[in-house]
Amino acid sequence: MAKLTALENAVLKDVSPDELWNTTAYLSGIERVSGKEGEYRSVEWLAGKLKDYGIPYDIYEFDAYLSYPIRASLRVLSPEAKEIRAKTRSFGFPTPPQGLEGEVVFVESKVKGIGFQQLDNQYEGIDVKGKIVLTERGGPDGVLDAMRAGAIAHIHMWPSNEDVIHEMISTSVWGTPTPESAARIPSIPSISVNHESGEYIRRLCAQGPVRVRLTALTETRWAKEKMVVATVPGSEEPDKYFLVGGHLDSRYVGTTENATGNAAMLELARVLNLHRHELRRTVKVGWWVGHSYGRYAGSTWYCDTFFNDLRKNCVGYMDIDSPGVKGATVYDEMTCMMENWHIAEGAIRDVAGVPAKRERPPRAGDYSFYGPGLPSMFMLMGNRPTEERFAVGGSGLGWWWHTEYDTLEWADRDVLAQDTKIYALAILRVVQSPVLPYKHTPVADEMIETLRGIAAEVGGRFDFEPVFAALDALKQAAQAADAAIPNIPAEKAAAANKAILTVERTLIPINYTRCGAFDHDPAHFVPAMPLMDDARKLARLDANSNDYKFLLTRLVRSRNLILDQLAVATEALQSIAAL
Structure with missing residues (x-):
């Protein structure tokens, strides 16, 4: 201690x-x-x-696009009749007053619960068009994937066995939508049931066709928000x-x-x-x-x-x-x-x-x-x-x-x-630290390890060597800067801090975002170094296909961006070591 x-x-x-x-x-x-x-x-x-x-303190007022879940119901119609407890979700699309009827299809997923852990091509090879999906994958990406696959509703069965139903939100849009992100707001109902109820419907599905009727009511609208921020x-x-x-x-x-x-x-x-x-x-x-x-x-x-x-x-x-x-x-x-x-x-x-x-x-x-x-x-x-x-x-x-x-x-x-x-x-x-106490060698190590994993999966389909070389240079500069920071004199602290923040401003967006610094990625799983992680898809594509060659083009551009930002961060770290 x-x-x-x-x-x-x-x-x-x-x-x-x-x-x-x-x-x-x-x-x-x-x-x-x-x-x-x-x-x-x-x-x-x-x-x-x-x-x-x-x-x-300040109190800020602004308009926000909010969604309030009101109520939901779920009734199994066949092969037997049964009422199921259910809750709708914020941004779940409302049904008509009489409800929505359809056949239920259980779709397995390697992602359980509310998501954010990994991606899942859950509906690949499975036809859910015009059907109601039952699944343990309940995150906003799961709802969006079901919607894009043509499902008419999404039922999330909770993976753990507590006898309650948790309130949730269905949209993957981060914050207030833009014209571009608004297309991801769910256009299908999304409701939740507990594990026991989900297992009951799942067993019925294993025996033959199952039809249900569900209702869902949400109120989605603009609302005035007030938010307090204190300053010490x-x-x-x-x-x-x-x-x-x-x-x-x-x-x-x-x-x-x-x-x-x-x-x-x-x-x-x-x-x-x-x-x-x-x-x-x-x-x-x-x-x-x-x-x-x-x-x-x-x-x-x-x-x-x-x-x-x-x-x-x-x-x-x-x-x-x-x-x-x-x-x-x-x-x-x-x-x-x-x-x-x-x-x-x-x-x-x-x-x-x-x-x-x-x-x-x-x-x-x-x-x-x-x-x-x-x-x-x-x-x-x-x-x-x-x-x-x-x-x-x-x-x-x-x-x-x-x-x-x-x-x-x-x-x-x-x-x-x-x-x-x-x-x-x-x-x-x-x-209180005169020089900001951040360590960048662990960041470089994490990025190098991440890229090694990507490269191993991609094989020789894409040239990562320029990025590896840039990361090696980043690590060398980070090691020198980390060693120098404890001994930087007070009169040079401001210069060191400016350089440290430059490193943060360049490395965090390329390590944590797809969209870059000036937008907000959806509330989906985002891997480390996401712009390079997309190269993993090459291993699953035909090298002569348009999709493969289009992706190669984007990866080259992403590599250019990453190399540019790594160079900025490396130069800033080198300036710290030189103080």
Whole structure:
């Protein structure tokens, strides 16, 4: 365990379990539905608390395209009659009032649950046109693939066996749609059933034709959003800031998804403000709205609106979701980029005294800041023990996630205090470092390993050697820069930080995005180095086909882009080593 600084000790000591619990309890009494009264009331309450603490804040208003699930029904018509419990989803297409009838087809998938883990050509060779799909693949990419395959409705059977139905969102569009992305908004109904009900229908399908009638009602419309962002000013580099964010809106009262996170954010703002005169850089805290009803509409709006400022001045991002869950003290799926994993891992070790395991950031949560190149850490916090986990996307992997049962009984005061201290320590270790403490050798290693895997699958169908050479140069420069950073004198820190941010702004978009810096990829699985990963398709295509040669052309252009950005990052790293 590292020795804590005086400021770190003081900040951790000032974290108040009482303040955390009082905020959690208050917000747990409000259904914080996006664009509605409960969310507005929560924004105003948070603003009032910030005012009481003497913390500057802004309340932003904007229009967001949101979708509210209302109700659904499902009835098996033949070979026997049975009513099935069901829920519709945000952005699921509504049926006519009389419902929709059709034959059900069960379609197997290697992807279970809500997706984001890998791609799946699920409907290849399977005719689902005019039929209703039943599947365990329930992510937005699964709904989109079913729609494109010609299915008339999508039924997701939950893969784990909890006797509840989770609220979900069907669209893959990240934030408010554009004319181009709007085509991906589902045009078919999408409903959920629990595992037991899904297995019942699946068994019927194995015996012969099954017909069902389903109804689904959603309200999809523009709504006025209000979003509060606090600013705790730094004293030495006030224009440079670390951004902390987490979603305010909830399904039902959403105690562990995400009232506990909102409480942690407010407490971080309060405690850091007590020590603002000692902070080197500013900390901003944003309570994102439109997360569950608009696919991260709030964080996406903030990224789009303040893109240039984020790119110029933001030194990092932390996402806070589902901390403080009862029994959730196993830190074995910690979302983090490679360059700051040592910071996150060290904070967990120094506060909780336990090891942690990293996962690469998925295309999920409010990770809306790949474009401006923000080194990012955390999403969900600790998990419950393995035997108490379910196939869900938060709440410590507890069964109550995104249901009406996510109430105060599942939060834990002591765990929330511990998690908040982990956040605080990680923030301080970025904000207080004269030279930003990011390590780029692990980033280069990850990219090299990724490209090796792609090249092995592609064989000799594409020339990766220029990229390997550029990555080798990047790694050499990163090793020299990482070794130099601890010894850079104070008068050269600004130059070093400018170069470090240049590295982040160039490497993050090519390592995490297909669309590049100025748009937002869909909420689908996105592999590492996605522009090069597309080369894997060559192994499945006829080398004489148009598809093969068209893809080769795009890969050459993608390689040019990657080589250009690697050269920029390498030059910036070399400049650090030369300081």
